[in-house]
């Protein structure tokens with residue numbers, strides 16, 4: 001992207017924003033953790049694929065070759081994004097679908113009394129598939145608890161659940177509710193000492209930082225392109241040698257090769273082309289044209305991270321000046337995702353704030369965001385709280401609008417201890 005408009009940090013958010021047609025509708029999007037907006041290049045790649053000759057993967061007709069090349073290019077792109085072997089990149093409908101399938105496949109290798117560890121911090125997609133799979137084979141589920149006051153999940157929290165029977169540790173790379181980034185590398189090292197596999201939910205993490213699955217110690221790493229500017233599909237990365245040891249249920253005539261063995265039915269070629277375009281877009285978002293795509297991705301995502309962290313600090317400073325806002329995202333190492341509630345403003349305050357902000361063109365939803373266990377542990381039950389998430393296209397103007405709208409919301413809501421119920425808004 002051009003040099004004009006670059007901020008002191010060298011990140012040209014204006015040039016980034018110009019590539020997102022959806023932003024022209026005018027909303028300030030703090031809903032990126034639920035799904036990011038998409039740049040023109042991704043939409044173009046999806047559309048171009050759908051209108052060009054395409055058949056099932058093969059090497060005979062041009063249409064077959066086009067499908068084959070799209071798949072191989074997408075595996076290479078995800079390999080670069082995650083520093084993973086393209087031969088171990090599996091595509092699927094969603095992270096949830098891939099995790100359910102992998103949980104069943106791995107559970108087929110477990111014995112009654114074997115153990116799996118899940119964490120209370122995780123999205124349910126990295127909890128329930130393991131619980132259900134464990135139940136089917138008589139394995140035991142052990143829970144690693146995080147500390148609500150600090151929002152931290154420590155290596156000790158997980159390590160104390162490990163035993164010689166642990167077969168798998170499922171842990172998030174970053175919490176989509178609180179932003180907490182647990183020490184996955186240390187957790188993985190402790191798990192590996194006991195001979196357990198490590199499954200990392202990278203859905204929230206991948207959008208916010210350069211990821212290196214090898215450095216994280218993840219044996220299996222799942223993510224979703226629609227959280228990092230791409231289309232709606234899921235990705236699982238693992239070493240091909242590990243995948244070779246596993247036997248997922250499959251159709252008789254479908255390929256037995258890795259990674260195809262894990263991909264059920266026909267792949268969504270247009271979404272894979274969009275995924276490659278998203279990775280290429282990320283590589284170019286804040287890096288010079290020189291270098292390998294992996295090098296440009298690392299530089300770009302580091303720049304995205306600095307940009308988002310600066311805006312997060314601005315939001316935190318602004319929130320500190322607002323009465324009765326409680327910020328629950330307190331972990332030392334975290335993504336720019338803030339969970340908020342309102343002290344003394346009644347049980348519906350987060351939902352009211354969500355609607356109030358939406359009416360002012362500020363999209364910051366309230367809920368559990370499927371991190372149901374974490375929400376319950378924080379005391380928010382099934383209602384959850386208000387989540388403010390940043391994305392590469394978030395700018396200072398968005399932050400101003402958020403803080404102004406929250407201030408107006410708080411002005412309009414009488415504190416609970418001064419009256420009976422919150423004044424209804426709008």
Ligand SMILES: Cc1ncc(COP(=O)(O)O)c(C=O)c1O
Pocket residue numbers: 033034093094095096097123125126172174175176201202203204223224233234369370
């Ligand atoms: C941290 C995290 N894990 C898993 C998921 C589920 O991903 P998918 O929608 O691809 O199944 C989400 C979706 O919000 C998420 O934020």
